[in-house]
Amino acid sequence: MPVITFSRNVFLPLTNVCANTCGYCSFKSPVAEGCVMPKEEVVSTLERGAAFSCTEALFTFGERPEREAGFTAYINRMGYPDILSYCKDMSRYAISLGILPHTNAGILTYEELEDLRPVNASMGLMLETTAEIPAHAHSPGKDPSVRIEMMENAGKLKIPFTTGLLLGIGETRDDRIESLEVIRDLHKKFGHIQExxxxxxxxKEGTDMASFQGASTEVIADTLRLSKEILPADVSIQIPPNLADASLLLDLGVTDLGGVSPVTIDYINPEHPWPALDALKDIARGYEVRERLCIYEKYCTPAWVAPELFGLVSELAKKVY
Structure with a gap:
């Protein structure tokens, strides 16, 4: 029986403040009281995640929030110089509970990636598209060359990495092909793209693209076929089961259903709740549904895992893989 995997995670958006203003995004919020997730809430959420046997702590936040006027004062008030320091501290707490951190923080420099690596089993950045599109006109961090550079740096640092395409934001089919080819070439060079x-x-209501239709099932299906054709066989292909009807798409090369949380909502798409873990078996009828870590099995080696994390990765890998 073919296998479909998923990661049992806990989702922690440390802040919604972001230097980008994407035409389709409702996640971004202004600098104001409560714009940083309180430490007590992060701690309690992680503890609930541990109680539900979550193995992944997904840390995400708006890109470069310090560039937004007034944000630094809020993070300083919490005792941290910047959001990355806060993320590192909360990552250490997740590790102490036996949960592996996976950070998706937007654009990071080589030095910042290197600094986060000892407390992250894996990291991620959506490429989204290699096309220059109107939706990214006010989002300097969505410059394709900037995103590709970060993905290259992650490869140089041997960080197991997640990336992806965002469909229906103004790109063409040729753009999707080009995006997949860029990801393919990065993986051929560095071997670090795990999914x-x-x-x-x-x-989303209230956004510039509220009236856009988004990608049809046909476009999603075509992109999955392209992904299977273009990407190397050792790169997993994932679709989020709360955003598309996965049951109609699994046979097109899908191997993973991504992070699914029994504890927290999808804060990026709160109007689309996760399926219950038990429901994954119905969605993936005809497949064996198998849990995985945020770091794939082949990367659970000293070459790909920082020494500080290797013990926990090895312990969890024995249970899961």
């Missing part, structure tokens, strides 16, 4: 998410944009 590629094929994610459909979901229109």
């Amino acid at each position: 590629v998410i094929v994610q459909n944009f979901c229109p």
Whole structure:
């Protein structure tokens, strides 16, 4: 029986403040009281995650929030110089509970990636598209060359990495092919791309693209076929089961259903709740549903895992793999 995997995670958006203003995003919020997730809430959420046997702590936040006027004062008030220091501290707490951190923080420099690596089993950045599109006109961090450079740096640092495409944001089929080819070439060079998410944009009220239709099932299906054709066989292809009807798409090369949380919502797409873990078996009828870590099995080696994390990765890998 073919296998479909998923990661049992806990989702922690440390802040919604972001230097980018994407035409389709409702995640971004202004600098104001409560714009940083309180430490007590992070701690209690992680502890609930541990109680539900979560193995992944997904840390995410708006890109470069310190560039937004007034944000630094809020993070300083919490005792941290910047959001990355806060993320590192909370990552250490997750590790103490036996949960592996996976950070998706937007654009990071080589030095910042290197600094986060000892407390992250894996990291991620959605490429989204290699195309220059109107939706990214006010988002300097969505410059394709900047995102590709970060993915290259992650490869140089041997960080197991997740990336993906966002469909229906103004790109063409040729753009999707080019994006997949860029990811393919990065993986051939560095071997670090463990999974590629094929994610459909979901229109949000109050955004510039609220009236856009997003990607049809046909476009998602075509992109999955392209992904299977273009990407190397050792790169997992993922679709989020709360955003698309996965049961109609699994036979097109999908091997993973991504992170699914029994504890927290999808804060990026709160209007689309996760399926219950038990429901994954119905979605993936005809497949064996198998849990995985945020770091794939082949990367659970000293070459790919920082010494500080290797003990926990090895312990969890024995249970899961």
